[in-house]
Amino acid sequence: MKPETNYMESVQAIKQRFEIIGNDPKLNRAVEKAIQVAPTDISVLVTGESGVGKESIPKIIHALSHRKHGKYIAVNCGAIPEGTIDSELFGHEKGSFTGATNTREGYFEVADGGTIFLDEVGELPLTTQVRLLRVLENGEFIKVGSSQVQKTNVRIVAATNVNMFDAIEKGKFREDLFYRLSTVDIMLPPLRERKDDIHLLFRKFASDFAHKYKMPSIKLDDSAVEILLKYRWSGNIRQLRNVAEQISVLETKREISSQTLLSYLPIENPNLPSVIGTKKSESDFSNEREILYKVLFDMKSDLNDLKKLTMELMQNGSSKVQEANKGLIQKIYGKPEENAIFEEEPRVEMLPNQNNLIQEAFEDDDDQNYLFAETVDEEETLSLEAKEIELIKKSLERNKGKRKAAADELGISERTLYRKIKQYDL
Ligand SMILES: Nc1ncnc2c1ncn2[C@@H]1O[C@H](COP(=O)(O)OP(=O)(O)OP(=O)(O)O)[C@@H](O)[C@H]1O
Structure with a gap:
């Protein structure tokens, strides 16, 4: 031999x-x-x-x-x-x-x-x-x-x-x-350079969590696999494992579509459509993916609108603001008779991993180019920071100050959590 x-x-x-x-x-x-x-x-x-x-x-x-x-x-x-x-x-x-x-x-x-x-x-x-x-x-x-x-x-x-x-x-x-x-x-x-291993790892984690939570394993459809392979995975295998666990637990349907998968991947590039727009002619994105990006962008802009509205509501009291923002409320929540604004959580609230909102990105077709979120306006950064602080505080409370458990729950490394605790003086 x-x-x-x-x-x-x-x-x-x-x-x-x-x-x-x-x-x-x-x-x-x-x-x-x-x-x-x-x-x-x-x-x-x-x-x-x-x-x-x-x-x-x-x-x-x-x-x-x-x-x-x-x-x-x-x-x-x-x-x-x-x-x-x-x-x-x-x-x-x-x-x-x-x-x-x-x-x-x-x-x-x-x-x-x-x-x-x-x-x-x-x-x-x-x-x-x-x-x-x-x-x-x-x-x-x-x-x-x-x-x-x-x-x-x-x-x-x-x-x-x-x-x-x-x-x-x-x-x-x-x-x-x-x-x-x-x-x-x-x-x-990094995981994004191990293309052939990404789906393999996901399937392994899906099967582990199915076993752990005693439910059938989740399975990605073809469009979801495509997204899985295109995503940047800044948190590498730890992040992939985390996403597999969240989907395994939270989704009732076991066949996972690209839309569902995308809702678990942090998207935070306010400039996404313009970057994608400039790349459109060079790339071979399928129509479906372009539609998905559009959906994501719409969600992002709804999120921004929501933030503004919530801020105003908090500052000015609700009835005045509702009147002044009729159009916006309708745009975000639909027509008044179709739903009860304050009865239902807006969909964007369900996005997981909000603590990672700023840095994640999608991989472009060109292996070297990733669509980074580099420009985030100050107001948005501040509110993201506040959200991050709140998430960290809550997780630490829930885990009785145990950093390892909190870091695992938040899907970040202990070191990153430690840095953030220092950074925000928590
Ligand atoms: N090849 C692999 N197969 C299965 N699981 C893996 C593999 N590589 C990493 N993992 C899992 O991914 C998670 C992260 O791995 P690990 O803690 O070793 O990362 P790390 O590179 O040390 O990260 P950090 O620098 O943040 O400490 C762990 O849960 C680990 O079990």
């Missing part, structure tokens, strides 16, 4: 063992590299956008290494507050700061003989980077508040979804540490 056949066999077996779905050549290469470096103690840096599945790589490396009986600790560097990260990683002495009532072992002490996965390593403060460099160079560290040097034998696998060269350029990350961490670089491609 040829050696490459052997490799492919082990790649397939490892993917099965770690429940990694997909057959993209770049994904296979990443898994293959993980298998190759596992028996060594080489430091590995896993790179790729948020949600591409970076967490599987350090697990593979640990499980196939001589450290497999030692501890494996995954640390999300972006989710730990700057003030406590040194203590978490390296431990502290009793009385070294207010609240340090006992001596505590840090992860580097606990994981002696094992592997530490440093996720979002680019988020480490510079002072922590100095300590980490020392561990990498000679296995030495000092607890916070101590002067005693301790030794540890830990393999480090790090991951990042930020461009480390930018971080180095901006003085946020030490160049020497970067090179120590990235002896081998394992890159995971």
Whole structure:
């Protein structure tokens, strides 16, 4: 048997063992590299956008290494507050700061003989980077508040979804540490570059959720599959999984049309029709897709109108505003006799993932061009921010302050949630 056949066999077996779905050549290469470096103690840096599945790589490396009986600790560097990260990683002495009532072992002490996965390593403060460099160079560290040097034998696998060269350029990350961490670089491609895997992953998630929620599996019709493949998936596999779960739970019909799928995909480009308009002659969009974009644009503009109306209602009291906005109310809600305005939720309210409203985009036919939402007027940005803050607050409340659970519920990474908490001072 040829050696490459052997490799492919082990790649397939490892993917099965770690429940990694997909057959993209770049994904296979990443898994293959993980298998190759596992028996060594080489430091590995896993790179790729948020949600591409970076967490599987350090697990593979640990499980196939001589450290497999030692501890494996995954640390999300972006989710730990700057003030406590040194203590978490390296431990502290009793009385070294207010609240340090006992001596505590840090992860580097606990994981002696094992592997530490440093996720979002680019988020480490510079002072922590100095300590980490020392561990990498000679296995030495000092607890916070101590002067005693301790030794540890830990393999480090790090991951990042930020461009480390930018971080180095901006003085946020030490160049020497970067090179120590990235002896081998394992890159995971974004989902939109794994076209053949998108539907496969969706089907797997649909079947998992059907099993979990004890209902028949959802199935996309052809037009929905087309949308699935065209979408940009900025949140990658995490976002795809989230969408599959929401549709599985919320839709009563099991055959999913493109319209239904689209209602679960964040659309937030106020300029969408004009961009599409300019691309129309170059692209091979079918009539159906153009109609769908039109529907989406109409929904978006209805949403904007609704926001304005709601704002006025809140500011001026309802009867005056209803009178003054008869036309608009009719446009959004239909004729008065056809419905009861305030009895029914407007359809746009049902759009999921409103927290991601600004950044998502659809992929254009040209692989390199995506239709980004770059210009959003200030009023809209502010109201989106308010919505985002409200969603985050509610989710944190619901999950009793547990960030991981809240991040999962919101369909964002813990690190992103942590950033937003900091950004909005929540
Ligand atoms: N190939 C895959 N097959 C099945 N599920 C996958 C695959 N890749 C990722 N997932 C799932 O997608 C989700 C996100 O993966 P993961 O947390 O590893 O992403 P990440 O790249 O580490 O993201 P972040 O940078 O935000 O931490 C997880 O639920 C994971 O199980």
